[in-house]
Amino acid sequence: MRKWMPATLPGLIAGLWGNQAGAAGLDVKFEIPRLNVAEYHRPYVAVWLERPDQSVATNLAVWYQQSDGAEGKGTKWLAELRQWWRKSGRESQLPIDGVSGATKPAGEHALSFTEGKAPLAKLPAGDYRLVVEAAREVGGRELLRVPFTWPPKSAQTLKAEGKEELGAISLQLKP
Amino acid sequence: MQRTIKLLALAAALATAGAAHAHSYWMVPSSTVLSAPQWITIDAAVSNDTFHFNHRPLAIEPVVIVAPDGSKVAPANVSKGELRSTFDVKLEQKGTYRLELVRAGIRASWKEGDKPKRWMGNAEAFAKEVPADAPELQVAETISRLETFVSVGAPAALKVSGKGLELQPITHPNDLITGEKASFQFLVDGKPAAGVEVTLVRGERRYRNAQDEIKVTTDQDGKFAVTFPLAGMYWLDADVQDDKVSVKAAKQRNLAYTATLEVLPQ
Incomplete structure (x- = not known):
């Protein structure tokens, strides 16, 4: 036992660290375009992963007005994120911990x-x-999809480009 | 039975050919898919051009608003204008609200001397007020149902009453989206109704030249499916005649079902 410990402990620690450093995951970058419009409101945004049948694998982020304003609860306009609302939002208890956030x-x-x-x-x-x-008050709505396979064999960056309410999107896959 | 329905339908179609362009009636909710409790407004009218109020207001006194828990909600700010009726409803529960206007009764017509008489009422009044031996007495029972649905949060399952012609959703009426097949079932007295002709007309009728109606017929199980090509409010209508009367003097029963369905874009 005493002989075994010193030999394996460094490996165990290395393994832990290695696991930590190379943890699989994904980085999402996307742009909310700057728009030169008379009346600008920050868009509501939802980010999620879906399966090929469009069922939701996991919610990643939902940004909407968090406070109750003059126009009622911030959740009043959540249905404007039409796809997200239909596929996930309406079945969810809001706020979703670690997912809901301010615009x-x-x-x-x-x-x-x-x-x-x-x-x-x-x-x-x-x-x-x-x-x-993304859906913006007095503005439009846009939805972009970036297909990928999990787990990735190697680090990959996938891209998509929005037209109106979304700019460039990049998805970085980390094996 | 199916044959009876078809034959009667044909007879009725021939008898009422002149009335084929009867005005349609409808209720249009301000929203049908809601993410939080809030007020909605309903416009109701009788008109030829789908969802343009340009003829008569609809008598909305008999409208019943059923909350997701089955309780009834009273409408607020009820008003009847020259062209439309309107009312508000405060939706406070999560689930699906059903707004329905059911009219059931007996229609009779006969001759009094040279003058044609028309009568409408319930079975009790019929026995008292309509002379059983009136010349050229024509009696028919009617049950018509007009409805629309609004959901707060996730749509909830809908139950039918089991009376008259009703739509049993397979796809929830607040879960309709362009390009995706939606399925429904028609029931007569709670049983599948085969061979029912269903007409769907999208609103904004004024802004196109053709009616552009979608026509479908229910299958053996009373089911039909439709893939909506365009987003918008749709007027769904179906009519059935049969001989399941409850009043002896009536020869046929006219059943009508009308609903407003909102289809959202992808």
């Missing part, structure tokens, strides 16, 4: 998710799509 200004936003750490649970091997949906 964000125009610019690039980076989200990082580690497999096995909420909100990205262990993802069974298979085909998925990252979905980003």
